[in-house]
Amino acid sequence: MTIELIVIGGTWSVLPIEYKYWYIVNCFKAANDYRKTRKAQGVTQKAISKKLSIKKLKTVLLEEQKKNEKAKYNIIGLTLETRPDYIDEKELLEMRELGATRVELGVQAIDDAILKLNKRGHGVDKIIEATKWLRDFGFKITYHLMPGLPGATAAKDLKMFKQLFTDENFQPDQIKFYPTVVTRGSLLYKWWKAGKYKPYSDKVLQKLIIDCKKFIPHYVRIIRLIRDIPGESIVAGNIITNLRQVMQQKGVECNCIRCREVKEKSITNYQLRITNYKANGGKEYFIEVCSMDEKVLYGFCRLRLPSSHNAQRITHNALNDAALIRELHVYGVLVAVGKDKKIQHAGFGKMLMAEAEKIAKENDFEKMAVISGVGVRGYYKKLGYKLKDTYMVKKL
């Protein structure tokens, strides 16, 4: 069984360091001990003490992570949420130690005037810098976007959305939309009361999201559209909770990863498709196995070839001169092959990794580093990778 661990809400980076390590070490311990505590009825699981020193916590974390590599419940990914202005090399080294593989960034908008008006405390430059750091460390990057902020218009929001994928400074892997809502007691509530702010009507918001979906590249995943706020706390603003269904009814096709994920259990035909694009001073390859019409996705891999400048910038040993695998995801479909249509596992993971290694080699990279979730390290070991500085690394 695999566990995708996502720590949601708030700003991870502002928490005290002892708390952060204590929290994550207990997540790993819970996954590792689960079977034992289930077996022995009445035995409650013992958490690791909050009183341990940071040094001791780090030691125990390494032990629990090692255990998790072979545990029945593998933590295959860890997502942390933070603000762009907290991302730097030190922060990312710490996140890697904790086992994080994906970061959700509270981006909101990529417009200095809007960020300033909404008192975000930083400008677009910080968003660009954070994105670059995250990418060069191999993290998967999720942007939180807030359409309808004070200072925005639907036209401006759409323009910003398009810029995310035409400007190499951004290129997030995943998007979460949080349409701005007015909640009682907030600053926005005062502005709304005073007539200084008006949220988008449902109709305007719906059209905007549909327009955005028309531009979403096939290598990006829209995770979700609506913030879950209990109905009564929303004074004005978006109240649609099933926009996705509404769009399906209207026949709007979305080309994002989520909408292309395979739903069948077995397939007969597939192709390898490679897309590359520039991002944050490097080259990204989206290598996918998909249906012949490209509409259904069976698996994909994100390969990054950093520029030599980037390689020098990062002091992390494992990443020196390395090409990076930022993500490998296969959906476990079976393939019917041969005359008798014998069903077998497709082995798409291996195929995608081999293709990524080939591309890296052709581009003169001698090393590959995978930002592997702790619970998937065993998989890469079988492919000849070794653990080095929290990454799985292989000489090419």
Ligand SMILES: [Zn+2]
């Ligand atoms: Zn979609």
